[in-house]
Amino acid sequence: MPPKLVAEFLLLAALWGSSFLFMREAARAFGPVATAGLRVAIAGAVLLPVVVLSGHWQALRAHARRILFVGLINSGIPFGLFAYALLSISTGLTAILNATVPLFGALVAWLWLGERPARWRALGLVLGFVGVSLLSWKQARFTPGGTGWAVLACLAAAVCYALAASYTKKYLMGIPPMATAAGSQFGATLGLLVPTLWTWPAQPAGVHAWLAVMAAGVLCTALAYLLYFRLIEAAGPARTLTVTFLIPVFAIGYGALLLDEAITPWMVGGGSVVLAGVALATGVIDPRRWGSKRRSAALP
Template sequence: MKTPDLAEMLLLAALWGASFLFMRVAAPHFGPLALMEVRVLIAAGLLLVWLALRGELAALWRHKGLLLLLGTINSALPFVLLGYATLSLTAGLAAILNATVPLWGALVAWAWLGDRPSRWRLLGLGLGFAGVLALVWGRVALQPGGAGLAVVAALTATLSYGVAASYTKRHASQVAPLVLATGSQLGAALVLAPLALWRWPAQAVPAQAWVSAAALGVLCTALAYVLFFRLVARLGPARSITVTYLIPAFAVLWGAVFLHEPLTLHMALGAAVILAGVTLSTGLWPRPPRQA
């Protein structure tokens, strides 16, 4: 990997890791619904400008139904669930749970697309979910506002991402990535708008929360999509998705530096087991033998 590509991957991981920090700061003031509407509305506006400059706006209308559904399952639903989760979980723990996306993606692809994993990948799935169980053990009491519901919300969000990945592969593989990114954010904004108005905070939102919400939209969504698609174009999707493994490290770092969140040995071990499972389940290791 060339140095510029590595630099962009680290920047992307830092931005997506920071999203958990910004949610921790802003979600208590906005609430998950209003915060995520602000996030996707900002991102959609910026991406629409970029799409217009490329002369590809017409593609949004051609794929409007697909993009609306994708925006619901790949942005609106998981964003709100993760926003709810960060009301109770630390930024680092939420990011570690978010790293299970490839595990859910593999399971959904197996069940929906018939993409049966190899024995190594099955081992990885089992190992990854064992890591999740070890990480959340003792936190799953389902009390209103408690950590148990937050854990369930975070894992449901990652399952939604997994469903969206298979849906995209089945129905949207021919749609340009930038059109998918813009349309999904626009679709999410439309879906969340009435809910956000219903749950809009009654009291004034402090400036710090507005700054965090704006950073979520501009940096962690719009700019992050631009960086990700640049990496996909240069490195391919398989190598680009390895950014997933770097996100928890940055989320833990930002949480420790700015919110003074602790990193426990329990969290570190759970994260290591989950990432080992993800490495196996996604086929990053062991590498298949090269054909002659």
């Protein structure tokens, strides 16, 4: 990629990696549901003029029902689940569990759309879920004070993303991505409006919490979506999706530097297994290419 696109790629990873930090700060003051509701509402307000000026408003209106629905399972519910998890587990572990989205995406596409993965990709699914098990078994304590529900919340959020991806492929193909991106935030906002008002904290939130939720909405959602679709257009979806591998790196770094979170060998090892599985399952690493290169090199 050209240097400019590389810089945008790194910026996207940095923004999405920081979302866990901001959501943790906001969730402590607003609670998980209100944090998610505020994040999507802020992002929707920022993206509204963008989608209108870009000429995609009519496309959004024509497919409003399905776009609004996908927003609830692709933004509203998973944002709330991650905000809940961040009250109990580290930002680094949350980001690593978030990196399982391509694994669940491949599994859902197989079960729902009939997209059977090739042998090596199936091996990647198995390897990735082994990594998740290694990461989770020490954390999955459901006794009082345990973090088992937080781990399950992260995995449930990953499943939501996976379902949304297959739903989009089945019902929203051909719709301008910006219409889907903006409309999904509107749908998530509508879906979380009543729960957000119902769970609104009795005590006023402080300035830091408001700044955190604003950053999550404006930077980590609205701006990140704009960068994401720009990169897909300029560099292609396959290269853009490799951002998945950098998000945990940034999240772990932020957590260690700003929150004094420990980086344990177990987390690094389990996270590496997860990312290796994701790389195989998504085709980023394909052993068949190595074999073809060796055969080509052996030719006279």
